[in-house]
Amino acid sequence: EAQVTQNPRYLITVTGKKLTVTCSQNMNHEYMSWYRQDPGLGLRQIYYSMNVEVTDKGDVPEGYKVSRKEKRNFPLILESPSPNQTSLYFCASRAQGMDYGYTFGSGTRLTVV
Amino acid sequence: DQQVKQNSPSLSVQEGRISILNCDYTNSMFDYFLWYKKYPAEGPTFLISISSIKDKNEDGRFTVFLNKSAKHLSLHIVPSQPGDSAVYFCAARRSQGNLIFGKGTKLSVKP
Numbered sequence: 485e486a487q488v489t490q491n492p493r494y495l496i497t498v499t500g501k502k503l504t505v506t507c508s509q510n511m512n513h514e515y516m517s518w519y520r521q522d523p524g525l526g527l528r529q530i531y532y533s534m535n536v537e538v539t540d541k542g543d544v545p546e547g548y549k550v551s552r553k554e555k556r557n558f559p560l561i562l563e564s565p566s567p568n569q570t571s572l573y574f575c576a577s578r579a580q581g582m583d584y585g586y587t588f589g590s591g592t593r594l595t596v597v
Numbered sequence: 598d599q600q601v602k603q604n605s606p607s608l609s610v611q612e613g614r615i616s617i618l619n620c621d622y623t624n625s626m627f628d629y630f631l632w633y634k635k636y637p638a639e640g641p642t643f644l645i646s647i648s649s650i651k652d653k654n655e656d657g658r659f660t661v662f663l664n665k666s667a668k669h670l671s672l673h674i675v676p677s678q679p680g681d682s683a684v685y686f687c688a689a690r691r692s693q694g695n696l697i698f699g700k701g702t703k704l705s706v707k708p
Contacts, residue, residue, distance in 0.1 A: 488640075517695065517696075519698075524700060525700060526603075526686065526698045526699055526700035526701050527641070527686060527688075527698040527701075528698070529695060529696070529697070532695055542695070543697075574640050574641070576640075585631045585633070585643050585646065585688065585690070585696060586643075586696065587643070588633075588640030588641045588642070589640050590638075590639055590640050591638070591639070591640050
């Protein structure tokens with residue numbers, strides 16, 4: 485089944501403790517992206533990647549890092565999480581030239597206390 | 598500055614009637630527009646899209662209209678069904694294929 489898989493689905497952590505949210509897609513897509521969803525703010529892009537070793541900042545990159553060492557994986561790294569990073573995170577992927585946009589994962593709900 | 602705006606946070610419609618969800622944008626360089634549907638506890642799923650060179654695209658009960666001069670698009674759902682109750686996000690594609698999303702409109706279809 486073609487899908488984008490995120491792990492974990494839920495995570496509660498403490499301020500300052502480094503964490504990684506994994507994202508993997510099995511569709512051989514070139515583009516991958518991370519979004520966060522917050523009440524009243526919709527979906528905002530954190531980082532995106534156009535292919536292996538090619539990443540760039542989205543609209544809200546502060547406090548996040550990403551890497552794209554393999555085509556299928558695009559982990560999101562929070563080196564020192566803070567409470568304002570409490571949010572619902574979505575990973576997404578799409579093929580180059582695909583006009584119907586991204587396929588999204590099921591989301592990771594992160595709480596930083 | 599918000600480039601994609603959905604000014605109605607919520608919309609309530611009776612089953613069988615038409616649902617109209619609106620979206621405005623400010624960047625004339627957007628070349629593709631998409632609608633996504635999101636249920637609670639799930640990721641957004643693609644619904645329908647339209648290229649900037651068209652003014653209408655239809656897929657079953659869903660039709661998207663684009664008015665480039667007004668920088669406005671709308672999603673029509675006819676007839677509306679209770680299973681259509683969800684949050685609908687409008688999105689516009691910019692360079693490098695990235696999407697900018699609106700804040701979403703929560704549609705409630707009442708039986």
